[in-house]
Amino acid sequence: MPDIRWEEPFCGEGSACFRIGTDDRGRAYIAVAGTEDRYLTDTRDALRALIRDIKAGKADHLL
Secondary structure, three states, X not given: OOOOEEOOOEEOOXXXXXXXXXXXXXXXXXXXXXXXXXXXXXOHHHHHXXXXXXXXXXXXXXX
């Protein structure tokens, strides 16, 4: 498992909390808070776009 530095959880109203992390190679990760051992990884741009959509209410059903 890579050494991931997780940020503080982001919690939307009435939905699961998620966390964003990065490793020493600059790869980005996302996981539901509390389940950081089961994460998704992609480019920072892809994860940033997903987070923007979640915060805008377009994709909170994914979490």
